[in-house]
Amino acid sequence: MRAISPQRFSVSAFRRLSSHAAARVDNHRQCITGPTNHTSHLHTEKTEPLISLIKSTSSKPHLLQIHAHLIRNSLFQHPIFFSPFLFGIALHPLHDLGYACRVFSKFSKPDVFQYNIMIRAYGMSDSPGNGFMLYQEMLRSGVSPNSLTSSFVTNCCIKSGSLFGGLQIHARILRDGHQSDGRLLTTLMDFYSSNERYTEACKVFDEMSHRDTIAWNVLISVYMRNRRTRDVLGVFDMMQSSYDCQPDNVTCLMLLQACANLNALAFGERVHRYCEEHGFDKAMNICNALITMYSRCGCLEKAFEVFKGMTEKDVVSWTAMISGLASNGYGRDAIEAFREMQSAGVSPDDQTFTGVLSACSHSGLLDEGRMFFNSMSKEFGISPNIHHYGCVIDLMGRAGMVDEAYNLINSMKVKPDATIWRTLLGACRIHHQADLGEQVIERLIELKAQEAGDYVLLLNIYSSLGDRGKVINVRKMMKDRGIQTNPACSTIEFRGKIHEFVANDFSHPRKTEIYEMLDEINQQLRIAGYVAETVAELHNVGTEEKQIALSYHSEKLAIAFAVLSTPPGTSIRVAKDLRICVDCHNFAKILSAVYSREVVIRDRNRFHHFREGRCSCNDYW
DNA sequence: GTAGGGTTAG
Incomplete structure (x- = not known):
């Protein structure tokens, strides 16, 4: 949108200008017949000041005055004045759709630009469906849509959730030959994505002749919505190797979210470096996303480093840090951070309390938890x-x-x-x-x-x-x-790639080595006193089978893979989609001592940090 | 005689 300078409105200047312009029109009215084509006779040196006055007006009373003068001086039906006037009412700066509709309905023969203004305004309103209806009316009245019309009306269909409308528009785009417009196709991708038609969204992307950063970003958002989080990481590589566009701050923001979901620490660090190189690491939202990424990857030191380095911290930063401490089992530190936040003059909100209360629940702080739960509504007015x-x-x-x-x-x-x-x-x-x-x-x-x-x-x-x-x-x-x-799934990141394991999984390329390593680990752990827990967790096999099946739980396979492929002493970080079972918990605990490895398992509920045969999480098994 | 696309952190 073009920037409009906040010039001061002067009624007398306006009167002078509009009467001048009106006089010129009246002159020409005597010479021409019919209402069309009269604008070509208006001299730009006379009309431009008036148009810029219309554009610079930012208050409703002034626009009403202009409206009255346009009518009084028979200038209302002039597209040259009407277009900026309508633009000012419908979009910037008023966004008064009701007023815009009334004005629009009085205009005799709207052109494509004026229809576009209205359709765009509907897309931004509470009644986006009307945008599509106006589009249909426009087609009926014989006005041809341009690619911007398609873009605005697609946006209306996204907002109103109209799949059918969007499909019609897509057909029309192809018919009218607008498929080379990258921006329009980006909107179309977003349309398919918002209707969960991910295959079509990707197809539109594939068919684009030129893809800029935003198009790639939309592809990432398609993958994120479609839970194809692993594919998001591949997009970063593709973008970096493309010659004409590079990842921007939005790309990084989404990538960091993806890394947080995937427990992909090494990849997240790579994105962090990229942010530093491009100066994105000064932005509050990137820092906050970094804090979350590091804490969700079980790397609190790094999360804290980012947090400390921030010149300004808002409620999101504090909450990210508090929640990170909470989920990693540092309940008391989380509470401490909560107090510090208040000393720093930042007020907690509902999500801060979620962090604080989860800190209490993850660390078994019953009294503190109840206290915060009560004070939340009484002291802070948060229900x-x-x-x-x-x-x-x-x-x-x-x-x-x-x-x-x-x-x-x-x-x-x-x-x-x-x-x-x-x-x-x-x-x-x-x-x-x-x-x-x-x-x-x-x-x-x-x-x-x-x-x-x-x-x-x-x-x-x-x-x-x-x-x-x-x-x-x-x-x-x-x-x-x-x-x-559904079989539980564990993932582990190795050399920037995510490896996936399910129980009794035989699909990994290094399966033989992995199973051999797991047998070896089991033997070593048994020497150290590990006994497989067979009471619970499995339900359709006998005790003996249970022991066999338990020993191939997905997290154990992932751990065996890590022991196999990383040098001694390297931390092992596993993410699991369900809860970790008692047996795997014991397994990891003893392994952390026998193999001198820090093991961090993030399951559906919380983190489990194992070091030297101890677990930092409060295990209530 | 002009207008458009993506992320919205915890």
């Missing part, structure tokens, strides 16, 4: 949301107060979701509360949100109580209800 309740329920549940936690859920002001019930179910598993566990499963069924993992938890409760009959029951229930168990 608890579902995440806050979740933390407190987790905290109470882990501390063995399962009934109290259950009562709290029933007294919540917000409707409990599946995560809340699942949290309680986890507590039931820890404290062998089979009856309550059954009730929770019922709640999950009511919500139509039960997953295989929930049944596994219930199964493990019965299994730990030695109730074979109930175990068989649950298995039958799962079979009847068609509950599929």
Whole structure:
């Protein structure tokens, strides 16, 4: 959008100018017949000051005055005045769509530019669907859309969620030959992406003759929405090797998010260096994303380094740091940081409290957690949301107060979701509360949100109580209800690539070496006193088979791969999509001593740091 | 006689 200088409005100047312009038009009216083509006779030296006056006006009263004068002087129907006037009302600086609609409806024969203004304005409004309707009206009245029209109306379809409209527009783009417009195609990619038509979005990208940084960024956002996080990293390489465009700060922001999700520390460091080289590391959002990336990769020192180096820290920076400390098991430090933040004059918000409360729950700080939960609404006026309740329920549940936690859920002001019930179910598993566990499963069924993992938890409760009959029951229930168990997946980053493992996985190119290494590790750990935990965690095999199957859990395969492929003493960082099991927890703990390796496992819930045979996380197994 | 695309951190 063109910058408009905030010139002061002068009514007298306006009157002078508009009467001058009107006089010229009147002159010509005597010479010409019909309403068209009269603008060509207006002299630019007379019209330009008036147009720039229209453009520089930024208040509604002044625009109303201009409106009145345009009508009074028969200048309203002049596209030369009408276009900037409409632009000022519909887009910049007023955005008054109602007013713009009234003005637009009075205009006799809008051209493509004026339709575009209106369609664009609809795309920015609460009624984007009307933009598409106006587009159709425009086609009916015989005005040909240009590629900007397509761009604006596609935007309307994105905002209104109209797949059908967008498909029609795409067909028309091809018909009108606008497919060489890169910006338009970028919008189209975004349209397909927002409708979860990822294949089509990628196809549009593939067919682009020239791709700039923004087009690549949209491709990244397509991958992110489509959970193709691993492919995002490849895009960075492709962009860097392209000769005409380079990753920008937006690229880096999304890449850092991808690295955080993937536990891809080395890649994240590479992005960090890139940010430093290009001066992006001064930006607050990049720093905040870096803090999150480092803490999600279990590398708190680096997260803290970035945090310390920031000249200015906002609530997001503090919250990122607090949450990072919390998820890595440094509950007391997180609380300390929370106090420091307030001393620094930064007010906490709801997400800060999520961080603080999760710090309490991850470190088992029951009293502190309750205290923060109460002070949150009383002192800071923040009413608890579902995440806050979740933390407190987790905290109470882990501390063995399962009934109290259950009562709290029933007294919540917000409707409990599946995560809340699942949290309680986890507590039931820890404290062998089979009856309550059954009730929770019922709640999950009511919500139509039960997953295989929930049944596994219930199964493990019965299994730990030695109730074979109930175990068989649950298995039958799962079979009847068609509950599929998806294999858990562990990932590990090695030389900038993400390696994926599932239990009993035989697909890795180095599978033979990995299995041999795992057998070797098992032998060494048994010497040091490791005994495979077979009570819970598996549900469809006998004890002997259990021991075999347990020894090939995905995280163990990932660890064996790391031991095999990295020099002694290198830290092992594994990310797992589900919860780590008791046995793998023990396995990692003993391995950290026997192999003198720091092991960091990030599972669905938290981090588990193992060093010298100890676990920094508060394990309530 | 002019207008457009991506990310929005925790």
